[in-house]
Amino acid sequence: MTPILEAVGASHAVRGREILSDISLRLHPGETLGLIGPNGSGKSTLMGLMAGLLRPSRGEIRLEGRPMARLGRRQIARRLALVAQSAETAERITVRDAVELGRTPWLGPLRPWGAQDDDAVAAALDAVDMAHMAGRDWASLSGGERQRVHIARAHAQAPRILLLDEPTNHLDIHHQIAILDLVARLSVTTVIALHDLHHALRCERVMVLRAGRCVALGPPMEILTPALIREIFAVEAEIIPHPRGGRPVFAFQRLA
């Protein structure tokens, strides 16, 4: 089966220095892949490559089997939505305006705004618990509210692939869990860069990056061993069973 999104030996170089090296990955339709790794390990760079915003210096990214480099922005945006880290939006727009931008790839001279677009925007605002703020100025929102609006914009885009770069940044614990539950409910393929290893446990697979290279890829309970966590993050981790049968929890201690 053709992977929905694929990286084939993809690297990215800036001014001749490789900051991401030789990444190969085949995403299966509907799966959620967590990207983890220390600061500066290449997670956002890989997101940028997979979103078609950055070009690989070597290798290739393929979207539904077709080289990303041969697809136009609109073709990509109908299939894939990115919520970048600290994404900004032009000032003087309302929350609803910001979410409506997600419908852009679907509109055109022969396809004006219609009831289905209103429905998509309303459903997206609802999904992130922002419907009551639809009329608010974007500029007046808190960091977490902005993050939720960005996710609503991506949701309204109705993508098959959702790329989320640290989507729980800025969110309180209630909304962190709400966003992860939302992502789990959506029947889209998701790549999600995360720092919280507890959140990574919710993914079907995780890719661990270090210094621009993939060092592990697989189901989180197989990959996130104390030995790997020590090696990658320089912390001692103990894995503690959940008292009521839920996902285990980590206890961390910095290596002396």
Ligand SMILES: Nc1ncnc2c1ncn2[C@@H]1O[C@H](COP(=O)(O)OP(=O)(O)OP(=O)(O)O)[C@@H](O)[C@H]1O
């Ligand atoms: N345009 C650029 N020019 C020079 N260096 C860059 C550029 N973009 C990224 N880098 C460097 O490449 C490395 C990977 O950056 P990237 O943002 O992908 O890491 P990350 O894993 O997302 O980090 P974080 O967890 O801190 O968000 C970092 O060392 C970064 O400084």
